[in-house]
Amino acid sequence: MKTMLSEEKVFKDPVHKYIYVQDETIWDLINAKEFQRLRRIRQLGTSYLTFHGAEHSRFSHSLGVYEITRKIISQFERNEYPDWPYEERLLCLCAALLHDVGHGPFSHSVEKTFGTHHEEWSCRIVLEDTDINRILRRVDPSFPQRVAGVISKTYPNDIVIGLVSSQLDADRMDYLLRDAYFTGVNYGTFDLERILRVVRPYKGHIVVKESGMHAVEDYLMSRYQMYWQVYFHPVTRSAEILLGKILGRAKVLAEEGYVFAFMPYPLQKLMERKLTVEDYFWLDEALMQSVFMQWTAEKDDILADLCRRFLHRILFKYVALEHLDVPFLERIRDHMTLAGKDSAYYMEIDFPSDLPYDVYRPGDADEKLPIMLLDRKEELTEISRRSEIVRSISGIHMGQYHLYYPADFASHESVPEDIKRFLGS
Amino acid sequence: MKTMLSEEKVFKDPVHKYIYVQDETIWDLINAKEFQRLRRIRQLGTSYLTFHGAEHSRFSHSLGVYEITRKIISQFERNEYPDWPYEERLLCLCAALLHDVGHGPFSHSVEKTFGTHHEEWSCRIVLEDTDINRILRRVDPSFPQRVAGVISKTYPNDIVIGLVSSQLDADRMDYLLRDAYFTGVNYGTFDLERILRVVRPYKGHIVVKESGMHAVEDYLMSRYQMYWQVYFHPVTRSAEILLGKILGRAKVLAEEGYVFAFMPYPLQKLMERKLTVEDYFWLDEALMQSVFMQWTAEKDDILADLCRRFLHRILFKYVALEHLDVPFLERIRDHMTLAGKDSAYYMEIDFPSDLPYDVYRPGDADEKLPIMLLDRKEELTEISRRSEIVRSISGIHMGQYHLYYPADFASHESVPEDIKRFLGS
Amino acid sequence: MKTMLSEEKVFKDPVHKYIYVQDETIWDLINAKEFQRLRRIRQLGTSYLTFHGAEHSRFSHSLGVYEITRKIISQFERNEYPDWPYEERLLCLCAALLHDVGHGPFSHSVEKTFGTHHEEWSCRIVLEDTDINRILRRVDPSFPQRVAGVISKTYPNDIVIGLVSSQLDADRMDYLLRDAYFTGVNYGTFDLERILRVVRPYKGHIVVKESGMHAVEDYLMSRYQMYWQVYFHPVTRSAEILLGKILGRAKVLAEEGYVFAFMPYPLQKLMERKLTVEDYFWLDEALMQSVFMQWTAEKDDILADLCRRFLHRILFKYVALEHLDVPFLERIRDHMTLAGKDSAYYMEIDFPSDLPYDVYRPGDADEKLPIMLLDRKEELTEISRRSEIVRSISGIHMGQYHLYYPADFASHESVPEDIKRFLGS
């Protein structure tokens, strides 16, 4: 059973102006409590500590991914493309809306520390005993399974997968524009309307009309710029590292049997890796922030100190490493111990390439569906074979090593002059 | 002691592009933990439940007010206006930055329920034992007192007061632009750069050059539109009412000696009206949201139910009342009791004029410094005497009554048909 | 015969991002030489002498009006409104595209001096022996007549007329946004997307859903602001007056039998009021500007001097008149004669209310179709009866007298001190 709303509903959205809802199922999903929970999870984790405008939630991003998908499909239908599977419309829209519903608070750090995975959680929320599951089942008993299939990329239709998850998908298009808008940087802007106009379904794939190549180049350059200017910004990395240290310390303490003065039930379950979907619902960034606030009074000095730093935004300083001089770094580590700090928690050598944002690199192991250009002779070519600029961007190696450390270490009296000089204090 | 930073610092800001910091005092204040706390308090309270982009914090607004003040002063200095008191520059900047530092979580509802006042708290944070006080005292031992004087509008210089708090102040100019940007509405935009160019100090007051009248008209129309489109949006009012009911219920329960399963210390102190500045620091929206989440499991049904509604965004419905038909409203109230709901918590007749946003109305009791135009003959005239459009806006009476109630009441079997029809169910 | 293009065509447009063409007829009309001629006629006449960005042509505006009409109709079709006459789609689009095709160079001044009227010319171009007529006839032999009927507002369907010409029509919506964009002022922006969403056909009229009232208020306030800030800007009026004086002088000279050293054929025909559609085609602003340039060398001193002033932008100065002191103005006129200037050409008392832009005033003789709100009870109310702000704007009387004169007169030795002081020299 699929029904249309008697009257289109809209959400005011700063990025797309309006988000249009025409299907009852979409409307119900947005109002489901598991989806409303995304309002309490920031799209960019700790980036708000670098870019104070970046407070936007995964709720707004999810609506945006839905809206871009809706626009693409509406263009497919208007043009009556024969290769578009009309019957998959609602599936695409639901998967677009729900693909991030399993994100928890500060996902990247939490996932790294506790081994959870948001995609799995999205599937669980879609498949287990939830309001979202009940709404989806109303469409068709097998519908939740199909939505989960798209989210986990196992659904057997590359057009459906390609819309939600590829090198040129609705997910990325929304987050580049949205993150650019809320951080206030210019880099992430590209001509969305033009890209929407040049994508089309073709022989089972989403492809791009050749005449749209420059628009795609522009989109890929935006990605490249956002990557370096926002997603890998060293101050954001510093906040992320601090967060990781807090979670790591808590995990070690829990394993050692430490009794926390404050430990809410869902976090307890997360640490024991026994989270149910019901528990997961209660895990949000408000809770985590309250926990960090309470933990500033924990008797474990390291945990309390790290939480205080996070809360008051006393982030670690950083210095770029031109090459990895391991003996020198070990000397720093030793001096940190001498200065009374546990270097496992107060020092980090970071190389930002292990983050979940990627430059477009066809051929990589982990690659997503590549971008294919369709020329007038109806031939397909992967874009980097046609565009020198894409080839150039794809070949650029990623990242630089940075050393992170507390400012109070760099100025500590026991630290030798050469290290102080190196740390720039 | 006032010192300039060796190198200007900047914050990327979506509204002003960049925020420039040149003074060491300003830099230190921004990094003070009491100021960083503003990151955890939303500028628009519950508006994010209506406009999903409106997640921006009071931290970003406070930086914006500072930046506009800095730009105005820098224009005064560039033009070497003789009536500008050069020695008040840092005072104005600090007061602009700190005027909202006393805002707590969901200020409007909390203040109304518990009788606190953010302006008083701003002064206490400036004057009592805080990092902010220590930073201000470094300028001069009497400096905190002067900053507090500007915030409480008792400082004896109308130019200083006028910049931070008047009908055309840096505070309003920033929030109109910022709230318009993050909600995504167009209404709040006006030509800031032009207004900055036409304001000037003149015989102890901030006045506007006559040639800037149309720019000010545009600004006042923006205010009018934002007022009705955003600040008094009935869905936002609905969320605000629900929040007020939660806090009111909690207060009543506390007074009745109810033992809360979850009651963090700072909230306890708030309810007992014994908050210290130290306690106040811990009160933020993350904490409040965690509390509401925990309270969904309280044994008091009303409190638990209201919290569940807030968390899952099951807001009250509303219907506009063309006039106040008291007997009819009493009948509704009676039927609510019959339907098993306590109308003190599930029904509200709202008239949004009692909110802290105001249309410009010279002559009102509570009026702020009016906007004075300076003509070529160096004569001053209050703007509404010159501008018909301002006169028109000022004369517009405010608001409309709305009745708020739960959707499940409107569809309850015990409710008579005429009431159901009236409630539109 | 109506056919769709095999592939949608687009124009990049700064205001609407893209303009979409789907009908072969529209595509052919845009490429007709009579339509391409609009590229050589500025949308805002002499406003570029005040706002240097305002160089945009009537070509771009006409495309914009077409695009807004297309969007409205596409929304009507998507919502399957029963009151929408589906068969009128192409008629509306063609009339929207062509309604301004009869504009000549510097229309307002030329029309005033020579008694032409652009609407009549639009109809002649549609009906007489032109490429445009041939393209329209291909649709249906009676089609040109129907298009002309819409342009001259005699077509018997208010929905069709209302889209192209009413208080809330595609024409105004495009020009407010476009003129705001190219001049760079903020005033003209309003939420076009929202307005498009709330208009609908209803019982033979275009009406606005009640919930869109605030968006319409915003649009009317934009009009009010653009009116004063751009369309009636005194510097633009000054350029317009100078232009009128040039044309007036040329007309008088021609009537007196003066032999012009340079007088291109189409201009000759205009002055003799014997223009054919074929002649009209050659009249554009490039020609007029070349004529003014050549005329700087005419032996008639007044004509040569006025042209030199226009070309080098040596505009008349102005001073606002608080009231019409006729004897004083006559004294100025006498002194102008004494100073050797013909006051018929060097002095003007201007009251800008006689311009073709109007504030929304239901009830005026010349009024266009008013804006009707449709409420939930399916009742219609004229907007100013519901909106206090619209009522306020409608009641505002228009304009102020200004005296225009050359700067060299104001500083002429023969002018008495009191007049000099009044003229501010």
Next chain:
Amino acid sequence: MKTMLSEEKVFKDPVHKYIYVQDETIWDLINAKEFQRLRRIRQLGTSYLTFHGAEHSRFSHSLGVYEITRKIISQFERNEYPDWPYEERLLCLCAALLHDVGHGPFSHSVEKTFGTHHEEWSCRIVLEDTDINRILRRVDPSFPQRVAGVISKTYPNDIVIGLVSSQLDADRMDYLLRDAYFTGVNYGTFDLERILRVVRPYKGHIVVKESGMHAVEDYLMSRYQMYWQVYFHPVTRSAEILLGKILGRAKVLAEEGYVFAFMPYPLQKLMERKLTVEDYFWLDEALMQSVFMQWTAEKDDILADLCRRFLHRILFKYVALEHLDVPFLERIRDHMTLAGKDSAYYMEIDFPSDLPYDVYRPGDADEKLPIMLLDRKEELTEISRRSEIVRSISGIHMGQYHLYYPADFASHESVPEDIKRFLGS
């Protein structure tokens, strides 16, 4: 004599919001008739035939270059950089304002056909008997010579030259932003405010702080995109080629002694290469367009036909050539002769690399001052040695061959099928 205006003047500008004038000399220069003439010359020549918004004039661009230069200098002065030569302020501003004052109508084509050069003309207008020269001489008798020195890049101070003419100069920064704004493309936007903040004078050069590298990368990518999307757009090239053919035909006819029915004096002088500064003043795009209009009635068929095509926008079609198959192209040329068209005027093989816009390529013969990064150790490095993305862009070879021809040739009955197929008809 240098004096400041008693009150700052402003121009409303869509790109920079406002343009501020503080110096009397600048104000007078803007009002000089030779500068006002730039209003009648489009910034982008024939691009308005591709992008209908691109009607903006060289007047607005020149103001923009001035404004960016003013902002940079004001930042230098605010930061009190010791390497900034304070006494060169007015020289920089005047040179920025006037560097394009010698541009004639449709410069690129006219210069190519008649061997003029706009830079030389800028210098002549500055140095010969003009209002501009008189205004400059009021500053100092040698001032015109110094301004001309900066324009011709012979002035012995690289900081002054670098501001007005280098790989990162005020000229390019303005035109990228301005052309992007008026065409409506997104590609040309970059973070101007950030770039202004990171440039500084250093040991006789303009350099960029290392931390600004990403902003400069973004600027260079914008250039790359604008290059391909706007400046080399094949439709614009087509209009440019048509224009070149018209001018070329007129030149040949003039050399053959053909008597033109219409030939205004300044154009005559241009063709005889005897233009004086006084004549040059009268050459503008209004004149050229009137000439083309008159020439549609010339008895020379080729000239009349080409002018008709230009005026009615019946541009040549084009097809991309993957490689230069000379015999095949010769066959096309032969068939064009057979079809009765002179291939010298109706066919062109175009390779757009010979246009005056360039991608940044340090090392090229004609290179401008390169972009140098200044790191913390006060060492300078050319940017492409630090940025892989710049290196990539610099290495990209330019352009592609296109064949241009009239649509009516491609469909001519005498043309063989294989050529028709190749031409896509």
